[in-house]
Amino acid sequence: MTRVLVCDDQALIRAGFTTIIDAQPDLEVAGECGDGRTAVDLAARLRPDVVVMDVRMPVLDGIEATRLLAGAGVAQPVKVLVVTTFNLDEYVYEALRAGASGFLLKDAPPAQLLHGIRTVATGAALVAPEVTRRLIGRFAARIRPPRDTDGETPLTPRELEVLRLIADGLSNSEIAATLVLSPETVKTYVSRILTKLDLRDRVQAVVYAYRHGLAR
Structure with a gap:
């Protein structure tokens, strides 16, 4: 069972992701939150296998939260899948440099989100060659x-x-x-x-x- 922490400042998005993930026999939502700082704290306590992370959030944005969770020098890094509305090269680059293992857009179909979570959980990266x-x-x-x-x-x-x-x-x-x-x-x-x-x-x-x- 792959345990997932969902982090997004929009409650409706979190609810949607949670519903999709929990419907899978091999996935479960370990927790959810609405800002990057809480994501870091929850990850330390819940030890999820994958964190689904938004980019633009209050208190601490997704890039900095990813760096604290999966960046260089982190003793027990957590795999992070960044899912955002913004299809900007700068965001993709900064997310991957921060330690994210994958990057998806929120308008991706549910099957792609689930594939991304499973891919990242195995230790692979979800970045298309192009x-x-x-x-x-x-x-x-x-x-x-x-x-x-x-x-x-x-x-x-x-x-x-x-x-x-x-x-x-x-x-x-x-x-x-x-x-x-x-x-x-x-x-x-x-x-x-x-x-x-x-x-x-x-x-x-x-x-x-x-x-x-x-x-x-």
């Missing part, structure tokens, strides 16, 4: 390392090649086709990369690649 490419193209300069970065990495040459393709926004099947490997082999490489670099998901892998000068 979104990754667009974001990296626009914001990569902000996360590129200084010129003196040495680029040292514990990865093997093949793992480094896979990481670079992840940073290009390719899916596992696209990486498999590019490197003439089976999808299962690529999945194994991705898992090794995340483990070696102590990363949570593909989103963090993309940011890592650019921060350490490993992306092409």
